[in-house]
Amino acid sequence: MATHEYNPEEVRKRRIRGRRKRALREWFVFTGYLTPSLLGVLLFFFGPMIIVLVQSFQRSATNTEFVGFENYVNVWNNKAFRTASVNTLIFAGLAVPLAVLLSLLLALLLSSKIPGKSVFRSIMLNPMMVPVASIVLIWQVMFSYNGALNTYMGWFGIDKLDWMKSDWSRLVILILFLWKNLGYNMVLFISAISAVPSEQLESAKMDGAGAVRRFFSIKLPYLWPTIFFVGIMSLINSFKIFREVYLLAGDYPYDALYMLQNFMNNMFSHLDNAKLTAAAIIMCIAMIIIVGILFIAENRLGRDTEE
Amino acid sequence: MKKNDITPLQPISPATEEVHDHGSIRDLEEVEIVRLSDEELEALHAKGRADAKRRMRVRTFTDRVWTTLGVILALSVAIFALMPIVLTILDSFMSTDEIKTNYSAVYNSLSSASAETKTYLSSTPKLKMIPDFVSFSQYKTLLFLSPTYLLKFWNSVALVVPIVLGQILVGCLASYSFSRYRKKRREVLFFSYVILMLMPFQVTLVPNYLIAKNLGIYNTWWAIILPGVFSTFSIFLLSKYMRQIPSSYIEAAKLDGANEWNIFTKISLPMCKSAIYAMAILLFIDYWNMVEQPLILLEDASKQPLSVFLSQINASEVGVAFAASFIFMIPPLLIFLYGEQYLVEGISRSGIK
DSSP, X not given: OGGGSOOHHHHHHHHHHHHHHHHHHHHHHHHHHHXXXXXXXXXXXXXXXXXXXXXTTBSOSSOOOBOXXXXXXXHHHOHHHHHHHHHHHHHHHHHHHHHHHHHHHHHHHHHSSOTTHHHHHXXXXXXXXXXXXXXXXXXXXXXXXXXHHHHHHHHTTOOOOOGGGSTHHHHHHHHHHHHHHHHHHHHHXXXXXXXXXXXXXXXXXXXXXXXXXXXXXXXXXHHHHHHHHHHHHHHHHHHTTHHHHHHHHOXXXXXXXXXXXXXXXXXXXXXXXXXXXXXXXXXXXXXXXXHHHHHHHHHHHHHHHHO | OHHHHHTTTSOOOHHHHHHXXXXXXXXXXHSOOOOOXXXXXXXXXXXXXXXXXXXXHHHHHHHHHHHHHHHHHHHHHHHHHHHHHHHHHHHTTSOHHHHHHHHHHHHXXXXXXXXXXXXXXXXXXXXXXXXXXXXXXXXXXXXXXOHHHHHHHHHHHHHHHHHXXXXXXXXXXXXXXXXXXXXXXXXXXXXXXXXXXXXXXXXXXXXXXXXXXXHTOTTSTHHHHHHHHTOSHHHHHHHHHHTTSOHHHHHHHHHTTOOHHHXXXXXXXXXXXXXXXHHHHHXXXXXXXXXXXXXXXXXXXXXXXXXXXXHTOOGGGHHHHHHHHHHHHHHHHHHHHHHHHHHHHHHHHHHOO
């Protein structure tokens, strides 16, 4: 009989216990879904990253003597590392703004009233699907010293340029980068532009705002999040430019094309563990700082548009 | 007078009705209604039509100029986008001799990067982009006489397919977890996944290299496949999608007695179908293209994929290079033809927050 007596304290406890049990069950279920990925990420990325961090403070892979920041100082003072960082940064500094700006212009063009928009979109998206290794040959035919471009320039009496072995090589790589990445960015922008509320655009048009004014006052505030997204994606891709450089110019490119990945490859082949790990940590920190700045900037601007 | 112009032409607008509703009838009484004769009305109509026509003509003219300029611009970009692809395909139908006479100057100056070749070959080389005759000799050499190319092609397939399938599987499971269970510590973990996704190869290859050495899978395909499967690239975009699924769907399924596995397979996965296809396409092209990982994680040239091998073609093999390049781009192009719709949709929605 006593079990049927109403005891508020007992009911409350039971309810709490039930809630905890459910929360625990939930945790188990969802952690179960995450487990394969988490194990893999821990084993192949986060775990070894800690080893990298530890080794960056050691003399070498075999000699585990603690040397403080000596490796970092060595890498920082290394001339090749300096060249590679400067080149990578110059390239990213040129490529990312250009990729954002040009793809935005293309997206505006394809969002306007021109015929055959979807055909143009398909064609411009095409380069994204083509492996760089496949079109490298044509790029070489175009830009090598005895290549097509120099020949055509010869017809107009312009002197031959050594495209791949001068500072012009940056331009060659830049064109290849834009060729490959504009399509993807453009699709992102087209969808963002179509998401701009059309009533606002219509009413601005009625009030006599021109196309330029309409872009800067109405479309641009809505586009900021996409601009940042495209910027970050382009930044990631600009760090992958080593592919293009390697395929075009091989292991030992012209100085202006010596990228961070070239430096890393050299360190790998020399099995220089100390420099390798220290350089990886430096780049990791630099990357976190750059992305952090971008995120903060996006939040600031995002708040402005919401107000 | 202006008032008179407008009043007879316009039907009673809702605005005037509203005025009436609010009871200020006096305003309405002040409006002077003028009845126009038929001729006057007709003249007024004609004037209006002429005005509109003139304005229309000016507008259509400037519109047309802008449209033409836009089409020209789009066309030139499209030509720029297509040209390298088309030229590669065209050149793959050149005979080996033709390629040698056309391009040997180019490749000589590339392979031996010394100053002598420059001066030696200062005369203008013959540069034809379009073959004189269609010849399948390149393909014949490639497919029947040089098995290395086919072997490398197979290497590429054997590396890429497991990575794509594995990463999609692992990524879907993890994304479902991240989208349904959103406690604070989980969000921190998710953020660290995003940071990892943003890390360039220059950073991630070092830990990959170390672990491959330790696990004894260095110089095997596993050294590339396993990190590829557990890469967090797909998780970021897929969870973004899964978080957009309205929670009412999930609540309704729960009321009907569905467990988490049912919700995952019957609601989350079908609703993210296009995103999953898009992700698979993006992953395929990214790994089909890979250069960094095989260069560092595979020592044996025989295990390298075609992407690396194509870059090592030297002047003597230029003859088959174009055909090899074209064959290498066929799988992604076919995938693009079939999956473009998914790809565009997947990319489009990934950018909107």
